Amino acid sequence: MNDKxxxxxxxxxxxxxxxxxxxxxxxxxxxxxxxxxxTSLIFFFLKFRLGVESLKEKENAxxxxxxxxxxxxxxxxxxxxxxxxxxxxxxxxxxxxGVITETVNVIPSNITVQSLNLDKKNLSxxxxxxxxxxxxxxxxxxxxxxENKKIFAKIxxxxxxxxxxxxxxxxxxxxxxx
Amino acid sequence: xxxxxVKDVFDQNTFRLLYYKNKVYLLPxxxxxxxxxxxxxxxxxxxxxxxxxxxxxxxxxxxxNVVKSNTNTLLAVDETNLDEKLKVVSSALPAEKDFGxxxxxxxxxxxxxxxxxxxxxxxxxxxxxxxxKVTNAYPIEISLSINGDIVSSKQxxxxxxxxxxxxxxxxINVSESTSTIKVLFYxxxxxxxxxxxxxxxxxxxxxxxxxxNQLAAFKLQ
Numbered sequence: 001m002n003d004k005x006x007x008x009x010x011x012x013x014x015x016x017x018x019x020x021x022x023x024x025x026x027x028x029x030x031x032x033x034x035x036x037x038x039t040s041l042i043f044f045f046l047k048f049r050l051g052v053e054s055l056k057e058k059e060n061a062x063x064x065x066x067x068x069x070x071x072x073x074x075x076x077x078x079x080x081x082x083x084x085x086x087x088x089x090x091x092x093x094x095x096x097x098g099v100i101t102e103t104v105n106v107i108p109s110n111i112t113v114q115s116l117n118l119d120k121k122n123l124s125x126x127x128x129x130x131x132x133x134x135x136x137x138x139x140x141x142x143x144x145x146x147e148n149k150k151i152f153a154k155i156x157x158x159x160x161x162x163x164x165x166x167x168x169x170x171x172x173x174x175x176x177x178x
Numbered sequence: 179x180x181x182x183x184v185k186d187v188f189d190q191n192t193f194r195l196l197y198y199k200n201k202v203y204l205l206p207x208x209x210x211x212x213x214x215x216x217x218x219x220x221x222x223x224x225x226x227x228x229x230x231x232x233x234x235x236x237x238x239x240x241x242x243n244v245v246k247s248n249t250n251t252l253l254a255v256d257e258t259n260l261d262e263k264l265k266v267v268s269s270a271l272p273a274e275k276d277f278g279x280x281x282x283x284x285x286x287x288x289x290x291x292x293x294x295x296x297x298x299x300x301x302x303x304x305x306x307x308x309x310x311k312v313t314n315a316y317p318i319e320i321s322l323s324i325n326g327d328i329v330s331s332k333q334x335x336x337x338x339x340x341x342x343x344x345x346x347x348x349x350i351n352v353s354e355s356t357s358t359i360k361v362l363f364y365x366x367x368x369x370x371x372x373x374x375x376x377x378x379x380x381x382x383x384x385x386x387x388x389x390x391n392q393l394a395a396f397k398l399q
Contacts, residue, residue: 022202029209036216037341043224050231055238066375069252073379075260077371082267083386085315085391086344089271092206093346097339100332100350113328116352125281 094120095151099177102151106141108134114170123152123175128168137171142175153178181257241376248379255381263382270393271364272342273319280342280363284322293330296323296356315366319348323358331357343396344393 047074064075097117107113107127111134116125129135139157148151158173197204209279272279288295324334335347342363349360382390 004371005392010321012302022206024212025203025206029206032213033209033216036221039215039221040224043221043228047224047228047231049234052231052235052238054236055242059238059245062242062249063375066245066249069249070259070373071357072252072255072260073248073373073375075257075264075384076255076379077373079260079263079267079366080382080386081369081371082264082271082366083389085272087344087386087389088342089315089364090389093344094348094349096347097335100335100347104328107328110356111353114354115339116328116350118351119349136396142321142350143336176396 003071011057075077095177096120099123102145102149106145108137110134111138121177123172124158124172124175126170126172130166130168132169135171139173142173146175150178152176181385185211188263196343207393210327229327241256245375249377251381266390266394270396271315274317274370277318280318280320283341283345286318287334287341288324290337291324291326291330293324293326293331296325315364317364318363319360321360323356326356326357328352329357331359333363335359340396343393 096118103118103123103125108129110131111127111129114126114128116123126136127138129138142152142155146155147178154176156174156176157171158174159170161170162168163170284295324331327335331350331352335350338345338361344364346362347359347366348362349358351358
């Protein structure tokens with residue numbers, strides 16, 4: 001009861017608490033400022049230690065060294081670029097030459113090619129022969145090119161005629177390239 | 179008017195009272211505010227700078243290593259050998275329309291295949307329009323006729339390919355003794371080569387060397 005009416009004692013306690021808070025605030029302010037300054041100094045020295053400038057000098061020295069062989073570099077890069085172009089052309093080119101070679105190989109010697117037209121999509125040819133056996137060989141050869149070698153997607157026999165005067169057979173056929 | 183003066187005096191007194199009551203806190207709070215301001219204005223930029231310097235240091239180190247490795251690669255390349263390779267690729271894919279070379283190759287191929295050349299014509303489209311889709315190389319189409327059957331045509335094309343490995347027959351029309359053949363030849367103008375010392379240069383790969391060897395085996399023009 002007495003404590004409650006003792007104003008002096010209450011004010012002392014309050015002042016003591018205020019001083020304590022003030023002390024904490026003062027210490028905090030000094031510590032925070034010190035920490036900020038220290039962090040700043042640490043990063044300053046860390047950045048200083050990195051030595052980017054000396055590395056840049058090294059880079060410049062290395063570049064000046066390579067400049068002496070830059071002509072060779074240009075030639076090498078040019079050769080690489082040309083080889084890539086050549087390789088691309090070879091990859092995309094048609095198998096036209098292969099088709100001609102394979103077609104010629106299946107034509108027996110006693111067959112006369114009257115006409116042959118070959119483009120990137122089709123082969124059409126007209127042949128004559130007096131030997132049915134040779135025509136049979138030719139057709140078997142084309143069948144082989146289509147089924148086994150996959151050179152043609154489809155072979156169509158367009159017509160077969162015989163000339164009774166000469167005894168020669170004429171056949172027309174077309175082949176679709178894949 | 180009186181009310182205003184009373185209010186001003188009251189305000190001044192209030193502030194004065196508050197100042198005297200709290201002036202001991204003022205300096206520490208100012209210091210804390212200064213510390214916070216310094217964090218934002220000085221420390222944070224310094225940290226950012228440090229990390230960007232760290233990145234730059236890493237990049238420069240990498241670039242220096244690449245430049246050094248490129249120098250070693252280039253020093254190891256034999257320039258005479260490289261010139262020969264350049265000659266091979268430039269013959270296979272000329273930088274200009276080599277009409278002389280094409281005509282010479284056609285004549286030589288005809289002689290070797292024992293066929294007689296008939297008429298032939300050049301068909302060169304518009305340069306920009308006729309660029310090939312795959313390579314940006316330009317084609318020159320030549321339509322020619324030879325006195326020969328399918329076997330002679332095949333032989334002729336084989337001989338032509340010996341000289342121009344990139345030549346490509348696109349159409350062949352054979353009658354009993356005459357053949358008409360359409361052949362494409364390619365050329366590609368020089369591209370500007372930008373040499374960046376910081377970009378890794380590799381010596382020619384095995385695949386590239388093997389293609390070069392194949393090309394060198396032809397009777398290039």
